[in-house]
Amino acid sequence: MLTKLTRWSRIKSPWILHLNSGACNACDIEVVAALTPRFDVERLGVLLKATPRHADVIVATGPVTRQMKDRIIRIYDQVPDPKFVIAVGACAMSGCVYRGAYNIMGGIDQVIPVNVYVPGCPARPDAILDAVVKLLGTL
Amino acid sequence: MSDAEIIQGLQKDLGGKALELTNPEPRRIFLKVAPADLVAAAALLRDRYDCAHLSTISGVDRGDVFEILYHFAGPAAVISVRTEVAKAAPHLATICPVIPGAILYERELQDMFGLVIDGIPDARPLITPDDWPAGNYPLRKDWKYERPEERIPGGKS
Amino acid sequence: MKFQIPIGPQHPALKEPISLRMTVEGEVIRDADIRLGYNHRGVEKLAEERNWIQNIYLTERICGICSHSHSTCYVQGVERLMELVPPKRGMYIRYLVSELERVHSHLLWLGVAGHEAGFDSFFMYVWRDREIVMDLLEMVSGNRVHYAINTLGGVRRDLDEGQKARILEGVGTLRKRSEYYLNIGANEPSFVARIAGVGRLTKEQAETLCAVGPTARASSITRDVRKEDPYAVYDEMDFEVGTADTGDVLGRVVVRVKELLESYKIIEQIVRKLPDGPIAVKAPRKAKPGEVVSRYEAPRGENIHYIKANGSEKPERLKVRAPTLANYPATVEMLRNGFIADIPLIFAAIDPCICCAERAVTLVDIRSGEETAVRLSDLRRRAAGRGPNALPKRNAEWPL
Numbered sequence: 066m067l068t069k070l071t072r073w074s075r076i077k078s079p080w081i082l083h084l085n086s087g088a089c090n091a092c093d094i095e096v097v098a099a100l101t102p103r104f105d106v107e108r109l110g111v112l113l114k115a116t117p118r119h120a121d122v123i124v125a126t127g128p129v130t131r132q133m134k135d136r137i138i139r140i141y142d143q144v145p146d147p148k149f150v151i152a153v154g155a156c157a158m159s160g161c162v163y164r165g166a167y168n169i170m171g172g173i174d175q176v177i178p179v180n181v182y183v184p185g186c187p188a189r190p191d192a193i194l195d196a197v198v199k200l201l202g203t204l
Numbered sequence: 205m206s207d208a209e210i211i212q213g214l215q216k217d218l219g220g221k222a223l224e225l226t227n228p229e230p231r232r233i234f235l236k237v238a239p240a241d242l243v244a245a246a247a248l249l250r251d252r253y254d255c256a257h258l259s260t261i262s263g264v265d266r267g268d269v270f271e272i273l274y275h276f277a278g279p280a281a282v283i284s285v286r287t288e289v290a291k292a293a294p295h296l297a298t299i300c301p302v303i304p305g306a307i308l309y310e311r312e313l314q315d316m317f318g319l320v321i322d323g324i325p326d327a328r329p330l331i332t333p334d335d336w337p338a339g340n341y342p343l344r345k346d347w348k349y350e351r352p353e354e355r356i357p358g359g360k361s
Numbered sequence: 362m363k364f365q366i367p368i369g370p371q372h373p374a375l376k377e378p379i380s381l382r383m384t385v386e387g388e389v390i391r392d393a394d395i396r397l398g399y400n401h402r403g404v405e406k407l408a409e410e411r412n413w414i415q416n417i418y419l420t421e422r423i424c425g426i427c428s429h430s431h432s433t434c435y436v437q438g439v440e441r442l443m444e445l446v447p448p449k450r451g452m453y454i455r456y457l458v459s460e461l462e463r464v465h466s467h468l469l470w471l472g473v474a475g476h477e478a479g480f481d482s483f484f485m486y487v488w489r490d491r492e493i494v495m496d497l498l499e500m501v502s503g504n505r506v507h508y509a510i511n512t513l514g515g516v517r518r519d520l521d522e523g524q525k526a527r528i529l530e531g532v533g534t535l536r537k538r539s540e541y542y543l544n545i546g547a548n549e550p551s552f553v554a555r556i557a558g559v560g561r562l563t564k565e566q567a568e569t570l571c572a573v574g575p576t577a578r579a580s581s582i583t584r585d586v587r588k589e590d591p592y593a594v595y596d597e598m599d600f601e602v603g604t605a606d607t608g609d610v611l612g613r614v615v616v617r618v619k620e621l622l623e624s625y626k627i628i629e630q631i632v633r634k635l636p637d638g639p640i641a642v643k644a645p646r647k648a649k650p651g652e653v654v655s656r657y658e659a660p661r662g663e664n665i666h667y668i669k670a671n672g673s674e675k676p677e678r679l680k681v682r683a684p685t686l687a688n689y690p691a692t693v694e695m696l697r698n699g700f701i702a703d704i705p706l707i708f709a710a711i712d713p714c715i716c717c718a719e720r721a722v723t724l725v726d727i728r729s730g731e732e733t734a735v736r737l738s739d740l741r742r743r744a745a746g747r748g749p750n751a752l753p754k755r756n757a758e759w760p761l
Contacts, residue, residue, distance in 0.1 A: 085378055087400045091425020091506040094469065098495075101488035132333035132398045133378055162422050165410075166403040167342050167349040168333065174357045187425060187506050229441065231590055232654055257584070258571050259656075260682035262667040275654060275665060279589050282654050284667075305571030305690050309682075316405075331398040342406050349406075 075121065075147075076201050078110035082120035082144065086137055086173060088127025091187035092154035096124055099190035106194055109201075117143040122200065124193070125179075128156040128163050129170040141177045151196050152179045155186040205280040207233060210253065217248055224286075236286045239296055245285055246274065246299045254278045258299075261309040263317045265345045270294060270317055274306075289319070298323040316343040363391060368704065381708070385701055393696040395689055408679040413439055413648060416676065417511055420666075423681060425506050426469065429462045430659035431666075431681065432511045437592060438655030438668040439513055442648040451515030451640040456594045457528075457631045458501060458510055460624045464535065465494045466660035467617045467624075470712045471542065474614060477709045478555045483545065490538045497531045500524055515641025525632050536625045543618050556610040560695040560707035563608055572691040573684050574662020575620065576711050578604045579612035586658035597634070598627050610710045647674055659684055661712050685713050 083096055099106045100113055114120045117140045129137060141148070150173070155161040157173045164171070173179060180203075183196045205213075207227050214222055214235060221244070224236035237245045249255040255278035264271040266288075274285040289296055296313075298321050299306050310321045311330040318341035321327070329336070341347060366383045378399035384392040404423055408416050421432040433455060440447060447455075468491040475483030495505050502508035502518060510516050546552060562572070567580040577584055585602040587595045603619025605612035648670040657664045662684030671677040688711045695707050 085400075087378065087402060089422050089425040089428075091422075091428065094425060095506065098488065098492075101492075102485055103489060103492045128402065130333070130399060130401060131335070132401065136378075136399075162419050163402045163404070163407065165349075165351050166407045168401050168403045171354050175355060178357065186422075189505060228651075229653075234652075256568055256571075257573075259663065259665045259687075260667070260680065262678070262680035262682075264669055264678045273667065275667065277590075277656070277663070277665075279584075282590070282656065284654060303571065304569050305687070308686060308689055329398070330396075331401045333398055333401075342403060 072204060076204050078112065079121045079149075079197070079201065080112045080114045080119055081122045081124050081197075082114055082117050082140075084123050084125045084137065084140060086125060086127045086133045086157075087130035087169070088154065088156055092126035092156070095187045095190050096126065096153060096193060099193045104190040104194055106197060109194075109197065111197055117141075118145065120144050121148060122197070123148065123150045123177075124153055125150055125157050125173045125177075126153045127173075128160045129173055129176050131168050131170060134170055134176055137173070137176050149180045149200055150177055151181045151183060151193075151200060153183045153188050153193055153196070155184060158182050158184060161186060205253070207231065207281055210281055210283070213252070217252065218245065221245070231281045233281050233283045234286060235283060236288075239287045239289055242274075242285065242287050243297055243299055243302060246276075246302045249276050249278075249283060249285070250302060253283065254280075255283055256303070258303045258306050258309070261306065261313060263313050263319070263343065265291075265317065265343065267291075267345070270319060272296065272313070272319075274299070294319045296321055298325070300325055315341075317341050318344065366701070379713070381704070383696070383701070383704065388700050388702070390696050390699050390701060390704070393693045395693065405679055405681060408676060410675065412674040413513060413644075413646070413676070416679065417513070418509065420679075420681070421507055421509060421511075424683065426466050427462065427659045427661065427664070427683075428507050429458055429511070430657055430664050431683075432509075433459060434655050434657035434659075434664050434666045435668070435679070436511045436513060437657065438653045438666050439648060440644075441653045441655070442651050442668065442670050443513065443645055444649075445514045445642060445644055447515040448639045448642060449636045450519075450638045451642075452593050453631050453635050454501075454516045454518075454520055454640060455511060457520075457628060458498065458508055458516075460628045460631070461494055461498050461501070461528075462508075463624045463660045464621060464628075465491060465498065466712075467621050468494065470617060470660075470709075471614070471621075473709055473712075474556075474610070474706075475552075477705045478552060480549075480552055480555075483542075483552070487542065490535060493531050493535055497528055500527065512641060513644035515639070517641070519640050520635065525635065528632050529629065532625050532628050536622065539618065539621050539625075546614060546618070553611065556614060556706065557607070559610045559703050560699060560710055561609050562691055562695050566694050567608075567691060570690040570694060571687055572662075573687045574659070575613055575616045576662065576688050576691060578602065578616045580608040581606040584663070586656050586663050590656055592656065594631070598630050600627050610706055613710045647672060648676075661685055662687065685711065688713075 085093055152158055152173045159172045160169055163169045181196045181200050183192050185192055211225050221237055221241045226234045255276035257277045259275040259277045262273045268291055269288045272287050276283045296319055310324055313319050314321055315329050315332045364385045366385055368381045380396040382394040383390050417432050420435040421428045423431045468487055472484040472487035499505050502510040510518055562580050564580045567577045567582055581604050583602050583604055588602050600623045603616050605615045650670055650672040652669045655666045664684055665682045667680040668676055669678040692711050
């Protein structure tokens with residue numbers, strides 16, 4: 066009964082944290098655009114939270130820079146279990162054009178485990194929406 | 205002020221200090237000075253040529269020497285002041301007393317090229333990470349980066 | 362008694378990582394320090410390893426909001442090195458995308474400014490209308506962000522009559538909406554009271570600290586690369602440089618709204634005057650040895666690229682200076698003697714683009730030396746609770 070209730074609440078209102086680990090802002094504005102009237106991800110109960118401690122899902126954008134690496138792990142640790150990570154954009158998947166640069170550690174999966182990958186440079190808001198829905202579908 | 209007037213004026217004001225003055229295209233003037241005359245040249249451009257706006261400082265690694273360009277933007281033209289310092293003794297005087305806005309660019313030069321800016325008000329690293337090993341200057345031509353092997357989550361299939 | 366407050370690198374208001382360290386005395390900021398590097402990727406080194414064509418797409422990815430600015434600045438410079446003259450039609454389409462990008466960027470900022478001032482419905486309205494210009498950009502270039510329309514010697518996609526009509530229609534709607542926002546801004550006393558007198562920057566300070574773009578123009582400096590160094594098509598266009606003399610956040614809002622209206626004017630002129638002909642010429646693979654300083658007025662200010670070629674397929678050196686970096690010394694000055702509650706607003710007012718320049722704010726209490734990480738949402742709450750006994754602000758008035 067209790068598990069049923071928690072699952073229901075998890076599906077009905079996943080709270081997301083937007084984490085930028087060195088992205089070029091393109092994916093970030095598309096994540097914000099997904100929250101605004103045209104796409105309106107909030108109608109699915111998705112709420113953008115300011116702090117990792119309130120979040121269920123980390124929406125990560127950008128390649129991992131050397132300076133951000135330890136901070137990402139700290140933020141990931143602060144998110145309460147169960148936690149999920151969506152990697153948005155080609156950079157978060159593999160590093161995109163910055164692959165091979167001296168300050169880039171590669172995609173976000175080099176540092177924290179990732180559940181859903183969203184390709185695109187940048188990923189469209191509809192693709193981000195689709196990723197959230199697909200993630201909820203696995204629960 | 206036209207380009208020709210600026211060049212004439214600079215020749216008159218700087219005299220022998222102006223090692224080279226070129227005007228490769230309209231509204232772009234390149235001036236070469238010795239490192240010792242740099243601060244004086246910056247002050248002159250600010251006071252007489254209305255070029256108080258320093259757009260940026262670019263450094264180029266040219267083998268034995270570092271070529272440093274100070275791009276001053278005025279209403280009439282962009283005057284790039286070029287100076288060269290030897291790689292063996294990379295010291296350059298700060299222009300912050302003349303143009304306070306130069307601080308971030310000078311810090312960037314220190315991080316990227318390993319130049320030592322004498323008299324800089326704030327010498328802390330600006331953009332290199334906290335755990336960056338000392339003595340590594342990415343924009344030097346002889347500095348190479350090897351990308352470490354990446355881990356594929358879940359393994360190859 | 363002084364405290365130090367760290368803000369960032371992960372914080373909710375601005376979507377990028379940077380670290381700010383504020384020294385505060387009570388509620389008043391005495392000093393601020395900025396640490397960059399969280400977003401440093403090493404694009405300049407990477408550019409030396411890629412060829413001229415690949416670098417167009419690399420420079421485009423320096424920033425996602427002003428991506429066209431960086432690639433255009435780069436392409437302008439390389440074309441001069443290669444002695445290429447792009448055809449007129451190609452140039453017109455390139456700068457059409459430029460102005461559409463400026464509209465999208467300023468609308469984005471206007472929304473964020475509304476959000477930071479606690480006016481969320483304004484944010485939602487503006488971002489709804491921003492989708493109009495995003496659709497136009499997608500129609501012209503094929504992608505919402507990172508248009509990839511530039512190529513050496515021209516552009517990659519042509520415009521047809523139907524698209525021209527849609528651009529004019531879209532711009533007409535946007536102009537009506539922008540005038541409505543101007544009206545809200547002018548007649549909404551709470552919004553004006555929140556932003557007037559916040560983050561003062563005098564003309565002298567803006568000059569000595571080398572501020573650029575709307576930040577400088579709000580302090581009555583008429584510096585606009587499009588006017589003082591008219592590149593490409595801008596000497597054929599009729600437009601004005603919008604300035605304000607208040608030097609505060611209100612002034613910056615005014616300058617940006619004025620610029621929006623000017624951009625609509627330029628877009629209409631470009632579409633109406635669009636000449637016939639080819640859109641691109643073939644570019645050689647190598648550039649002659651030489652150097653060039655290329656300047657471009659990005660939405661945030663002057664963008665400057667220094668490109669040096671050595672006769673090979675790859676550049677010898679590509680130096681990029683994005684406008685946000687130039688505005689940091691001025692931001693520190695704006696924050697000084699301001700309130701903690703105003704940090705998000707002041708910081709958002711320069712329209713920071715960290716990825717361009719290369720984010721966290723730390724509040725450290727000097728009384729106890731205790732360090733507390735404060736999130737911008739907390740700061741906003743503090744702003745809401747600032748109470749009636751706050752220092753009086755300058756009388757709020759809309760200078761338009």
